[in-house]
Amino acid sequence: MQNSTSKGASALPASIDATASLLASARYLADRSLATVLFLALKMGRPLFLEGEAGVGKTEIAKVLSETLGRRLIRLQCYEGLDVAAAVYEWNYAAQMIAIRLAEAEGAVDRERLTHDVFSEQFLIKRALLQALEPDTAGAPVLLIDELDRADEAFEAFLLEVLADFQVTIPEMGTVKAQHPPIVIITSNRTREIHDALKRRCLYHWVGYPTAERELAIVRAKVPGVAARLSQEVVHFVQALRREDLFKAPGVAETLDWASALSELDAVALDPATVSDTLGVLLKYQDDIARIDGSKAKELLDQVRAELRAAE
Ligand SMILES: Nc1ncnc2c1ncn2[C@@H]1O[C@H](COP(=O)(O)OP(=O)(O)OP(=O)(O)O)[C@@H](O)[C@H]1O
Ligand SMILES: [Mg+2]
Numbered sequence: 001m002q003n004s005t006s007k008g009a010s011a012l013p014a015s016i017d018a019t020a021s022l023l024a025s026a027r028y029l030a031d032r033s034l035a036t037v038l039f040l041a042l043k044m045g046r047p048l049f050l051e052g053e054a055g056v057g058k059t060e061i062a063k064v065l066s067e068t069l070g071r072r073l074i075r076l077q078c079y080e081g082l083d084v085a086a087a088v089y090e091w092n093y094a095a096q097m098i099a100i101r102l103a104e105a106e107g108a109v110d111r112e113r114l115t116h117d118v119f120s121e122q123f124l125i126k127r128a129l130l131q132a133l134e135p136d137t138a139g140a141p142v143l144l145i146d147e148l149d150r151a152d153e154a155f156e157a158f159l160l161e162v163l164a165d166f167q168v169t170i171p172e173m174g175t176v177k178a179q180h181p182p183i184v185i186i187t188s189n190r191t192r193e194i195h196d197a198l199k200r201r202c203l204y205h206w207v208g209y210p211t212a213e214r215e216l217a218i219v220r221a222k223v224p225g226v227a228a229r230l231s232q233e234v235v236h237f238v239q240a241l242r243r244e245d246l247f248k249a250p251g252v253a254e255t256l257d258w259a260s261a262l263s264e265l266d267a268v269a270l271d272p273a274t275v276s277d278t279l280g281v282l283l284k285y286q287d288d289i290a291r292i293d294g295s296k297a298k299e300l301l302d303q304v305r306a307e308l309r310a311a312e
Contacts, residue, residue: 012042012069026064027221028057029214037205038065047163047184049199052207054189055251062144062185071183072141076128078151084158088129088168096123119172129162133178143182149191156198163201212239215255223259233270234259236304238282241292244300250282257281272298 013019020035041048050058066073076087096118103109132143162168163184167177186202188194210218216235219226234255242249258281267274275297283289
């Protein structure tokens with residue numbers, strides 16, 4: 001279905017390998033299972049529902065897809081209280097009022113005509129979901145519905161309707177239906193469960209932390225200036241941290257930040273003092289920092305060095 005919209009530079013990938021290469025061309029290194037589910041979502045024209053910890057690359061997938069496929073990225077950031085006016089459309093009341101006043105000032109007001117005029121496209125403010133249903137010469141856009149778990153359940157129910165038929169009804173104007181459904185990526189940090197009914201419409205993937213090997217490749221791709229030894233130590237240290245009992249384990253985003261920060265400090269290898277001074281780049285809760293700082297950090301560092309020596 002969605003394939004028919006693709007042409008030229010924005011053609012959808014034809015295989016799982018091609019999907020992985022497409023992402024890699026924008027320096028996004030996906031594992032096989034993610035490349036597979038993404039390939040299927042694109043091929044079958046189904047929304048992709050991504051859940052996972054913070055900072056593991058959920059949002060980035062939509063950005064990379066839009067960039068590599070040459071499609072427009074339309075982002076809907078969810079929050080508590082998000083409603084149809086903010087997500088789909090709202091009427092520009094101020095402009096409507098001015099139009100009405102002007103018509104009145106000119107005299108002879110044809111009420112029916114005026115109503116028709118002020119409820120026309122000119123006075124419609126289109127928000128993300130409506131924009132995503134409109135045709136685009138570059139092909140159907142990428143619609144990112146980010147952090148859906150933050151929105152209320154009422155909004156989720158509404159979204160279900162939109163995703164079922166890729167259409168919305170504006171009472172004063174009629175129904176807007178997408179000629180070509182957008183590529184939909186939905187993310188959730190799982191602060192609450194998303195309903196089965198919505199999940200059923202989507203393909204699902206849990207985005208986990210990467211293996212040490214892949215995380216090292218991500219660091220090398222994204223922070224190229226870092227010394228080889230340092231990047232290895234950074235990745236192994238972060239992987240060891242994730243095995244600790246922390247309130248909030250560091251994501252890939254933190255690994256990249258830490259590698260950049262250490263590189264800024266001209267570090268070439270980790271030592272206890274540097275780790276202690278820069279822990280705030282990795283851990284964002286004082287309890288976690290207090291738990292790791294000092295002897296625990298040193299212990300982890302020794303462990304990392306032993307691991308790396310054994311692998312040499
Ligand atoms: N597999 C990957 N390949 C390349 N970069 C990655 C990968 N995973 C994560 N990143 C990088 O990590 C950072 C965080 O990614 P992103 O913002 O997409 O995370 P997220 O899962 O949406 O997090 P949050 O839940 O906090 O919004 C980005 O800079 C992204 O480029
Ligand atoms: Mg995100």
